[in-house]
Amino acid sequence: MKFENVLLGLLAMKPLHGYELMKWLDTEGQFLRSNTHHSQIYRELGRMVTNGLVEFHVDPREGRPDAKVYRITDVGREALVEWVHSPYQPTSRFQDADFNARFIFTAQLDPAAAIVVIDTELDYRRAQVLRSRTRSLTMADPDPIPEIDLARARRLGLAMHEFGKESVDRWIEWLEEMRASLVDEIASDTVAEASVTATPTEEARS
Amino acid sequence: MKFENVLLGLLAMKPLHGYELMKWLDTEGQFLRSNTHHSQIYRELGRMVTNGLVEFHVDPREGRPDAKVYRITDVGREALVEWVHSPYQPTSRFQDADFNARFIFTAQLDPAAAIVVIDTELDYRRAQVLRSRTRSLTMADPDPIPEIDLARARRLGLAMHEFGKESVDRWIEWLEEMRASLVDEIASDTVAEASVTATPTEEARS
DNA sequence: GTTACATGTGTGACGATGCACATAAGGAGC
DNA sequence: GCTCCTTATGTGCATCGTCACACATGTAAC
Numbered sequence: 001m002k003f004e005n006v007l008l009g010l011l012a013m014k015p016l017h018g019y020e021l022m023k024w025l026d027t028e029g030q031f032l033r034s035n036t037h038h039s040q041i042y043r044e045l046g047r048m049v050t051n052g053l054v055e056f057h058v059d060p061r062e063g064r065p066d067a068k069v070y071r072i073t074d075v076g077r078e079a080l081v082e083w084v085h086s087p088y089q090p091t092s093r094f095q096d097a098d099f100n101a102r103f104i105f106t107a108q109l110d111p112a113a114a115i116v117v118i119d120t121e122l123d124y125r126r127a128q129v130l131r132s133r134t135r136s137l138t139m140a141d142p143d144p145i146p147e148i149d150l151a152r153a154r155r156l157g158l159a160m161h162e163f164g165k166e167s168v169d170r171w172i173e174w175l176e177e178m179r180a181s182l183v184d185e186i187a188s189d190t191v192a193e194a195s196v197t198a199t200p201t202e203e204a205r206s
Numbered sequence: 207m208k209f210e211n212v213l214l215g216l217l218a219m220k221p222l223h224g225y226e227l228m229k230w231l232d233t234e235g236q237f238l239r240s241n242t243h244h245s246q247i248y249r250e251l252g253r254m255v256t257n258g259l260v261e262f263h264v265d266p267r268e269g270r271p272d273a274k275v276y277r278i279t280d281v282g283r284e285a286l287v288e289w290v291h292s293p294y295q296p297t298s299r300f301q302d303a304d305f306n307a308r309f310i311f312t313a314q315l316d317p318a319a320a321i322v323v324i325d326t327e328l329d330y331r332r333a334q335v336l337r338s339r340t341r342s343l344t345m346a347d348p349d350p351i352p353e354i355d356l357a358r359a360r361r362l363g364l365a366m367h368e369f370g371k372e373s374v375d376r377w378i379e380w381l382e383e384m385r386a387s388l389v390d391e392i393a394s395d396t397v398a399e400a401s402v403t404a405t406p407t408e409e410a411r412s
Numbered sequence: 413g414t415t416a417c418a419t420g421t422g423t424g425a426c427g428a429t430g431c432a433c434a435t436a437a438g439g440a441g442c
Numbered sequence: 443g444c445t446c447c448t449t450a451t452g453t454g455c456a457t458c459g460t461c462a463c464a465c466a467t468g469t470a471a472c
Contacts, residue, residue, distance in 0.1 A: 002427085002428090003428075003429095012354060013354070013356065013359065017450080017451095018450075018451070018452095019449065019450055019451080022450095026298075026337070027337055027338060027340045027341070028338070028340075028341060028363075028367065030298060030334070030337070030338055030370070031338070031366055031367050031369070031370025031371070031373075032363070032366060032367075034297075034298040034299045035297060035298050035299050035429075035430085036298075036429095037429070037430055037431080038450095038451085038452090039429090039430080039431085039451095039452075039453080040428075040429065040430080042450095042451060042452055042453095043452085043453090044428095046452090061449090061450090063437085063438060063439090064437075064438075064448090064449055064450075065436065065437055065438085065449060065450040065451075066450075066451090067449085067450065067451090068450090068451080091240075091241060091460095092236065092240040092241050093240045093241055095369075095370075095373065100366060103362070103366075104359060104362050104363060104366065107355075107358055107359070107362050108354050108355045108356070108358055108359045109354060109355075111355075111358070128236070131232070131233055131236070132233060132234070132236055132237070134233045134234075135233070135234060136226070136229040136230050136233050136234060137220075137222075137226060137229070137230045137234065148218060148219070148314050148315060149313075149314045149315075149317075150219060150314070152313055152314055152317070152391070153219065153310065153313070153314045156309070156310050156313055156384075157234075157238070157310060159384065160237055160238060160306060160309075160310065161234065161237050161238075163237070163301075163380050164236070164237025164301075165237070167237075167301065167373070167376075170373075170376075174369050178362075178365065185358075208457085208458095209457090209458075209459095223420080223421095224420080224421070224422090225419065225420050225421080228420095229419095241458095241459070241460090242459090243459065243460060243461085244420095244421085244422090245421095245422075245423080245459090245460080245461085246458075246459065246460085248421060248422055248423095249422085249423090252422085267419090267420090267467095269467080269468060269469085270418095270419060270420070270467070270468070271419060271420040271421075271466060271467055271468085272420075272421085272466095272467095273419090273420060273421085274420090274421075297430090413472100414471105414472085415470105415471085415472080416469100416470085416471080416472095417468105417469085417470080417471095418467100418468090418469085418470105419466100419467080419468085419469105420465100420466080420467085421464100421465085421466085422463105422464080422465085423462105423463085423464080424461105424462090424463085424464105425460100425461090425462090425463105426459100426460090426461090427458100427459085427460085427461105428457100428458075428459070428460095429456100429457080429458065429459090430455100430456090430457080430458090431454105431455090431456090431457100432453105432454090432455090433452105433453080433454085433455105434451100434452080434453075434454105435450100435451080435452080436449100436450080436451090437448105437449085437450090438447105438448085438449085439446105439447085439448085439449105440445100440446085440447080440448105441444100441445090441446085441447105442443105442444080442445085442446105
């Protein structure tokens with residue numbers, strides 16, 4: 001996943017300048033993608049201009065510094081559509097930009113494809129939960145730091161592990177809810193448009 | 207936060223080789239730190255040897271490839287203790303190695319310091335939840351991709367935002383539970399050792 | 413036999429990320 | 443006058459993270 005795609009998706013909705021993108025990713029968008037330093041945004045936008053994905057014009061403000069307002073280009077739109085239709089590969093970190101951006105921007109352009117994305121994510125997370133049950137090491141029989149408290153380490157490690165599993169389980173539940181509501185939406189859309197456009201409802205489940 | 211510190215903390219408990227570290231971080235330790243590629247582990251271990259934090263001896267196995275078993279050095283122990291007592295700075299991503307490693311390894315060496323770490327984390331997360339409520343942009347009035355569905359985007363964006371807040375809230379709850387159990391532990395330890403060592407119970411809350 | 417898988421350790425390359433530093437203008441408070 | 447905060451944009455550098463590729467051994471399946 002490239003950060004580029006997040007910016008591309010946002011700029012597809014509305015032209016914005018770097019500072020606005022930064023602010024949005026720090027407040028409303030902080031659960032879509034966290035850990036976004038402003039330097040990264042400006043650097044990325046610069047590269048996207050070079051690659052022709054976006055263009056900008058300088059907006060002079062009264063009483064405020066000038067701002068560069070970026071607008072997505074046709075090339076950018078094509079790149080966005082192409083990304084949305086490229087295969088999704090989950091990573092080990094859940095509830096992260098890798099999935100979130102893919103899901104949001106895919107759902108806008110192609111709801112059926114978004115369901116495939118969810119199913120891919122679900123398969124991966126379920127496997128992850130299973131993998132977390134295997135115990136590969138015993139952290140005993142140590143040569144530890146004198147002051148170290150191994151009993152506490154095990155207790156806290158276990159608590160952390162339990163909370164991690166709980167979180168993934170809740171994530172899986174949420175994904176299932178999202179999937180169900182998307183399926184409903186597609187179904188009602190299809191019914192509504194059936195007589196007009198006759199949109200085919202391909203079953204997206206692999 | 208440096209990945210180095212995670213390896214240092216684990217090796218303080220028990221000498222291990224790279225493959226074992228990799229396996230552990232992929233199964234039991236996946237909620238302490240995810241996204242760990244083996245190449246990163248071996249590279250990091252190599253650098254730590256250069257810096258004198260760890261040393262290794264080759265363990266010839268019957269029927270299996272040789273393994274390099276790494277053991278923490280005195281320099282490594284000092285570095286670990288120094289890291290544990292250095293100030294903790296939360297990052298925007300919650301439930302991540304940044305906090306997890308710091309918490310686990312601090313709690314082993316200095317439970318009172320671990321409470322300070324939790325409080326720092328709690329302050330930051332509560333502020334984050336508040337910050338998430340501010341609405342900095344309206345993603346309307348667009349010049350969108352023709353096929354784009356802005357209504358769906360808003361709906362899914364909101365759902366994602368809600369789930370994000372719920373997750374942070376649950377994270378805060380868990381932190382409070384951990385804090386309470388640590389406080390209890392310290393209190394009972396202090397009572398138990400009061401007549402023997404007369405350990406002072408400094409109030410860790412800032 | 414040979415193909416696949418698990419154990420084990422690495423290198424090279426490249427993009428992503430984070431932190432310090434830099435600049436510039438205006439407004440608020442002391 | 444001075445400092446601090448907000449808006450606004452950037453560069454430089456080090457580390458992190460990921461992928462491809464590489465090599466070595468033993469075992470289990472076909």
